[in-house]
Amino acid sequence: MHYGLDEKQLEAQYKNHLSNFKSWNQQEHAHDWVLFPENIGSQISIDETSLSQGELYTIVTNKSGKGRKGSLIAMVKGTDVETVCAVLMCLSRRIRWKVREVTLDMASNMEKIIHRCFPPARQVTDRFHVQKLAYEVVQEMRIKHRWNAIDNESNALALAKAKGESFRQVIFENGDTCKQLLARSRYLLFKKESLWGPSQRTRAAILFREYPDIKKAYYLSQQLGLIYHQCYQKEVALTRLARWYDQVDNSGFLSFGTVARSIQTHYANIINYFENRATNASAESFNAKIKAFRTALRGVRDIKFFIFRICNIFA
Structure with missing residues (x-):
């Protein structure tokens, strides 16, 4: 009251x-x-x-x-x-x-x-819904590696305990363990490389060194974003998208192939963006x-x- x-x-x-x-x-x-x-x-x-x-x-x-x-x-x-x-x-x-x-x-x-x-x-x-599909593929790969890291750590801990030995984790030069590295890399994978801070650059360098597939997927997703950012004509955008499709095919990533097929399904509406950038x-x-x-x-x-x-x- x-x-x-x-x-x-x-x-x-x-x-x-x-x-x-x-x-x-x-x-x-x-x-x-x-x-x-x-x-x-x-x-x-x-x-x-x-x-x-x-x-x-x-x-x-x-x-x-x-x-x-x-x-x-x-x-x-x-x-x-x-x-x-x-x-x-x-x-x-x-x-x-x-x-x-x-x-x-x-x-x-x-x-x-x-x-x-x-x-x-x-x-x-x-455009943001299209780019989101690519970002989700990168995050899917990161999460899969994180679960594997958690599983490997649990198995190593159980084995060390069974042998009566002390368990020693692998710690990278920035102080992260393997599962911490994968958990803390979530936000940097959404951002452009130019927007990374010093600690994010260090973490990204370690992440890409340890997991080359995440590095490859990250740059594929960023290249899709660059098409939206740099192209102002439909014809140019179509050419850049065709080249991106080729890179996806050569990457061997099944999830990115799904993204490419989704884009192909909606390509007429997607390309309309480059008229008024709406x-x-x-x-x-x-x-x-x-x-x-x-x-x-x-x-x-x-x-x-x-x-x-x-x-x-x-x-």
Whole structure:
């Protein structure tokens, strides 16, 4: 209780009398979907996020809103193509045809939604989702080596104990043991070499000396990032990607082959990035704002009222 006011009573008064929630024209279906045709623009983003207890919602936002009022176009419960399309098709054909570019992740259901609801729009696969696939391969290799290191250490310790000998760990020149080296290398493998600090450079040198396959995978992932960073024309990007595919084939890494095939599957949308260099960062930022708002409220008890408050802020 603050200033003589009961918190729950104040919340109830705001919800039932001060907020206009009871007279909200979308209250009846707010739990399942909300739609704001007036917020549509030529460049939009589509993504999914969890509002409460892992329940996913598909969110469509206008990039020109810049995460402020006028950003939210639609919020639909679930990610099913038919469900989301049924809501978006409530927009008139004239409004839907205004959309010229849509950024999205690599989910096939999102591609189908955009193709059906916004046919003229150019689809752009977010560059960070593509790069994330390559980074995950590097981390997968690091984790595999770390589990092997833990297993080897346990076996060596058990053997030394059985022989009645003292166990001596191998310690590298920077003071790391083998499993510590692999655990502490996680973040440096996400960063460009130019951004490493002195201790990270030392650790990376040891890591790459002891595990050449991680070194090879790391530079493969960085080369993919350089294509996005250095190329400004679709034709040049296509050529650089073809060369990267060849390097992946020659590497012999099965996981990188999976990444290359995923890129080939979505290559048309991926290459569209090099026209306007559009990303899905606005959608990710919008999702982060929703999660921060949910945290500030210490969770969601009334999903309809929570969506109403989101709409008041962003729609």
